Amino acid sequence: MKFSKINAWLHLWLGLISGIIVFIVSITGCILVFEHDLKDLLYPYRKAAITNNGAMLPPSALISAAEKAMGGLPARSIEYRLPGKTTQVNFQSDSIVYVNPYTAEVAAVVDHEDFFHEVEEGHVHLWLPRKIGSRIVVYATLIFTVLLITGIVLWWPPKWNRHNIRNAFTILWKGKFKRVNYDLHNVLGFYTLPVALIIAYSGLYMGFGWLSRSVYTVASGGKSMPAYYEPPSDTTTAAAGPKWVVLDGIWRQCVNELADKKSPAVLIGMPPGKEASVYAYTNMEGAYYQAHYFDQYTGKKLQGGGVDVMPFREANGGDKLRRLNYSLHVGSIWGIPGKILFFFGSLVAASLPVTGFYIWWGKKKKKKKPALNRQKQTV
Structure with missing residues (x-):
């Protein structure tokens, strides 16, 4: 044939x-x-009207408002988005709370299983x-x-x-x-x-x-993909600082020091246990995100492992391709x-x-x- x-x-x-x-x-x-x-x-x-001279409130204020709206249920993560947009607080539930980052007013409590969630379920x-x-x-x-x-x-x-x-x-x-x-x-x-x-x-x-x-391996010049590693917090320093003071300090460090473009688009995850670290992702509005880990008691920056812990400009070809893959999949890499x-x-x-x-x-x-x-x- x-x-x-x-x-x-x-x-x-x-x-x-x-x-x-x-x-x-x-x-x-x-x-x-x-x-x-x-x-x-x-x-x-x-959406949120920009007030307070554009200064966003720290996680302590926004999470407190969101947890109150959820009847005291503890938050799992908080995601600051671009200026003019509400902050998203996630819980171990079907609901997401959107909070105005300039006033701490709750904008909405919504079910995350919306139309787009169902579309994603079909796509995946x-x-x-x-x-x-x-x-x-x-x-x-x-x-x-x-x-x-x-x-x-x-x-x-x-x-x-x-x-x-x-x-x-x-x-x-x-x-x-x-x-x-x-x-x-x-x-x-x-x-x-x-x-x-x-x-x-x-x-x-x-x-x-x-x-x-x-x-x-090919893109990195023969290296193997590094394993993900979340470093533990030091439980011997559990009394070093109040929870919210530490978390607010981590957020300020992410926005002012660690983000490549001083970006307010930051995702911070609450530690699930006493030994876990606080994780954060900076530059979340684009393809060049970076992962960071912090001691939940002191706010000290810890060294994690994986393809996303290096600043994008310093990452090897394999790390960059891995981090760009989703943006490449949906075309957002080109706006x-x-x-x-x-x-x-x-x-x-x-x-x-x-x-x-x-x-x-x-x-x-x-x-x-x-x-x-x-x-x-x-x-």
């Missing part, structure tokens, strides 16, 4: 097998590209049990990658003459529906190939540990233009199983007609 026939056979049957999954994952991906932008647009409680594991659904999604993504490769082989013109070039790069909008459908599958599939490959690669990177480790590009890339990816199925169905019906005509002639 010729290579071209094997390639076409693979493209057809792998597409039929994975089509529905690719459609679900791609169409939910379109929405998630603009998740935070849409939330800020649709949910007024995510198809609304199935996470362990089962996530495996199906990652293997469907692998099949989709093979489809992209076999698709470009099918698209490639046998001869680069004017007629073939026009057919390969343009959609004949004046043609019949069958022809337009074919061009939508063939031409749009080609134009969005780079974006689709980046989305597929970054998804596989998150889904396959062997792939992320291999890429890390709004990147998001728009990835939105349309995901939309086209969602359309490919639909247009591809119609092409196959049309060929199937075409084959049946001659068989029926032959039967009529023999009667």
Whole structure:
């Protein structure tokens, strides 16, 4: 059997097998590209008028207000966002509390399982049990990658003459529906190939540990991916400082000293036990986040382990690729233009199983007609 026939056979049957999954994952991906932008647009409680000369209140004031709204339930983490946006306080519950960072007024108590949460559940594991659904999604993504490769082989013109070039790069909008459908599958599939490959690669990177480790080794010049390590707090200094004074000091240190751009976008996690450390992430509004660990009793900075503990500018290639992967997956690494590009890339990816199925169905019906005509002639 010729290579071209094997390639076409693979493209057809792998597409039929994975089509529905690719459609679900791609169409939910379109929405998630603009998740935070849409939330800020649709949910007024995510915005806060800048007062107090733009000075944000410390965690002690905001967490106290949030815990009071939750009936005394202890907070798990607090996330300061950009100026003009409310601070998010998370709990071991279904609720999230949004607090005005300038006045400590509670803006809203909301259920975290909103529309976007349900969309994410479908994108990550198809609304199935996470362990089962996530495996199906990652293997469907692998099949989709093979489809992209076999698709470009099918698209490639046998001869680069004017007629073939026009057919390969343009959609004949004046043609019949069958022809337009074919061009939508063939031409749009080609134009969005780079974006689709980046989305597929970054998804596989998150889904396959062997792939992320291999890429890390190559990008870092032969190093192994470092293990995550959260250093413990020194319990012998438990009386060194009051809880809130220490936490407020950690927040000020993050904003004023540790953030590359003096960014207020900081996530701070409460220690789950007496020996645990306080973790914090700075530069949370972009792709260049960094993890920090602190003694919960003294506020002393501790040395953790992992790919995200070094300042981004000092990290090796493997660390940088690991930290950039999510931003690469949704296109936010290039700002709004990147998001728009990835939105349309995901939309086209969602359309490919639909247009591809119609092409196959049309060929199937075409084959049946001659068989029926032959039967009529023999009667």
